[in-house]
Amino acid sequence: MSVATLGYGDLPALLGRLTGDEKHSPSAHSTLDVLWVLYDRVLRVSPAFADDPARDRFLLSKGHGPMAYYAVLAAKGFIPVDELDRFGDFDSRLGYHPDHVLIPGVEISSGSLGHGLGLGVGMVLGLRALGLTQPRVVVLVGDAELDEASNHEAIHFAGARGLGALTAVVIDNHSRSYPLERGLGGLFEVAGWDVREVSGRDHAALQSALTATSRRRPSCVVAAVEPAR
Amino acid sequence: MTETMRDRFARVATDLLDSDPRLAIVVAEISAKLFGAAAARHPDRVINVGIREELMIAVAGGMALTGLRPIAHSYAPFLVERPFEQLKLDLGHQAVGAVLVSIGGSYDATFEGRTHQSPGDVALLDSLRGWTICVPGHPDEAETHLRAAAAADGRVYIRLSTQQNRAPHPVVPGRFLVMQRGSRAAVVAAGPMLDAVLEATHGLDVTVLYATTIRPFDAATLRETVVEPEVVLVEPYLAGTSSSEVARVLIDRRHRVLALGVTDTELRRYGTPADHERAHALDAAGIRSRIERFIGLPQPARLATAI
Numbered sequence: 001m002s003v004a005t006l007g008y009g010d011l012p013a014l015l016g017r018l019t020g021d022e023k024h025s026p027s028a029h030s031t032l033d034v035l036w037v038l039y040d041r042v043l044r045v046s047p048a049f050a051d052d053p054a055r056d057r058f059l060l061s062k063g064h065g066p067m068a069y070y071a072v073l074a075a076k077g078f079i080p081v082d083e084l085d086r087f088g089d090f091d092s093r094l095g096y097h098p099d100h101v102l103i104p105g106v107e108i109s110s111g112s113l114g115h116g117l118g119l120g121v122g123m124v125l126g127l128r129a130l131g132l133t134q135p136r137v138v139v140l141v142g143d144a145e146l147d148e149a150s151n152h153e154a155i156h157f158a159g160a161r162g163l164g165a166l167t168a169v170v171i172d173n174h175s176r177s178y179p180l181e182r183g184l185g186g187l188f189e190v191a192g193w194d195v196r197e198v199s200g201r202d203h204a205a206l207q208s209a210l211t212a213t214s215r216r217r218p219s220c221v222v223a224a225v226e227p228a229r
Numbered sequence: 230m231t232e233t234m235r236d237r238f239a240r241v242a243t244d245l246l247d248s249d250p251r252l253a254i255v256v257a258e259i260s261a262k263l264f265g266a267a268a269a270r271h272p273d274r275v276i277n278v279g280i281r282e283e284l285m286i287a288v289a290g291g292m293a294l295t296g297l298r299p300i301a302h303s304y305a306p307f308l309v310e311r312p313f314e315q316l317k318l319d320l321g322h323q324a325v326g327a328v329l330v331s332i333g334g335s336y337d338a339t340f341e342g343r344t345h346q347s348p349g350d351v352a353l354l355d356s357l358r359g360w361t362i363c364v365p366g367h368p369d370e371a372e373t374h375l376r377a378a379a380a381a382d383g384r385v386y387i388r389l390s391t392q393q394n395r396a397p398h399p400v401v402p403g404r405f406l407v408m409q410r411g412s413r414a415a416v417v418a419a420g421p422m423l424d425a426v427l428e429a430t431h432g433l434d435v436t437v438l439y440a441t442t443i444r445p446f447d448a449a450t451l452r453e454t455v456v457e458p459e460v461v462l463v464e465p466y467l468a469g470t471s472s473s474e475v476a477r478v479l480i481d482r483r484h485r486v487l488a489l490g491v492t493d494t495e496l497r498r499y500g501t502p503a504d505h506e507r508a509h510a511l512d513a514a515g516i517r518s519r520i521e522r523f524i525g526l527p528q529p530a531r532l533a534t535a536i
Binding site for chain 1: 253273274276278279281283284286287288289290291292293294295296297299314315318319322323324
């Protein structure tokens with residue numbers, strides 16, 4: 001059975017089903033445009049080959065506020081749209097943090113900050129050991145999440161090993177309490193990553209930044225959005 | 230010089246890498262040199278992440294998510310305690326398997342002090358549930374458990390130590406070995422505690438069970454062999470780690486438990502492992518006197534005159 005997929009314009013309605021709120025502007029969801037561009041234009045993923053070892057992997061490290069993620073997964077046919085109405089119910093597969101054991105197309109269970117990049121590094125190494133050099137591993141992190149030291153273990157190791165299949169997308173909604181001397185990109189640059197800084201609302205710029213990877217160095221895309229309120 | 234459990238682990242794991250394309254080794258500098266030959270042959274499956282233990286476990290989790298079977302290895306405190314949330318989330322919550330192989334145990338590193346000692350590792354892992362926990366008492370037994378763990382799919386912890394018994398025993402993963410049968414009590418000796426327990430129970434009318442798999446706890450063998458419902462646990466890690474297992478096994482019988490193990494986790498002493506064994510009364514004399522008291526035997530006269 002084929003599942004009809006929906007478009008970007010359908011996302012506000014899908015978000016509304018999750019929150020019970022009629023009006024939803026994309027700007028209320030810091031990750032929405034990045035997720036849409038990834039699933040619509042960048043990642044080689046589909047419900048039709050969700051278990052294909054050669055698929056790309058998307059890891060939502062910042063597991064908080066997964067409504068935008070669920071809306072995009074529903075739009076792309078990974079989960080039935082009707083299921084959005086039961087967000088957080090006892091017998092729902094959709095919790096306030098995503099669980100990959102429950103939800104088709106979700107690659108990792110997240111919620112506690114600072115786990116996605118390390119798991120992503122392991123996935124890149126695992127895929128390489130299996131002889132799968134094509135799949136990309138894209139990890140979405142939040143700017144404040146980068147406070148967690150576990151990220152820095154992963155960032156420096158991935159840079160030193162030149163893990164070109166790895167991409168980190170940093171959603172910068174200025175939610176961190178302490179400024180960074182060299183900016184968010186600087187954290188990655190000093191570790192040997194390629195860094196691109198774009199608007200997290202500009203689909204064309206996001207697509208370009210997320211597609212242009214060197215394959216010799218890991219890449220970081222800093223996607224700036226409106227400051228968190 | 231005899232081969233340690235650690236040496237055996239490195240040798241057997243290196244062999245297993247050759248024969249099983251699913252296996253991978255992940256280390257954080259510690260023992261990296263031991264896997265030098267393996268890394269030369271399998272550079273994509275022997276990963277040294279540097280001194281980054283959280284990443285070591287996260288990498289194991291990520292590799293497992295792609296279908297590999299990772300073996301992560303370090304000193305027990307840096308394998309279990311430091312990256313504990315990674316064990317919980319990057320392995321357990323992701324529902325993937327891995328093998329953890331630790332060295333150092335509770336007090337192998339007597340000169341190094343508390344930072345390198347991990348008497349709480351088994352209890353900590355047990356709090357996550359679902360881990361198979363192996364405590365071999367000899368390099369041969371370590372090999373038996375490693376081969377079984379490598380071929381399995383679940384989450385397995387193998388606790389290696391420089392403390393070991395003089396001879397190996399024909400252990401079967403998952404089962405306690407019946408070393409002797411008696412009626413007054415059943416004494417469960419975990420891994421490297423066996424020799425001291427056999428010496429301590431010499432001439433006593435007690436059952437001695439040898440546990441090299443401590444989780445799952447072999448309830449069937451304990452139930453089959455216990456006569457008087459009196460159980461003595463002798464474990465080379467935190468005292469009482471398996472008490473709740475005995476309570477579960479004997480829930481339908483009024484019973485007593487004597488739980489021996491590491492007591493003072495902040496001993497702040499150096500010396501040798503034998504010194505630490507004595508400090509925790511885990512030497513044969515300390516074990517025997519406490520078993521005799523527990524089952525109600527009169528204490529030896531030499532103790533009375535010594536006081």
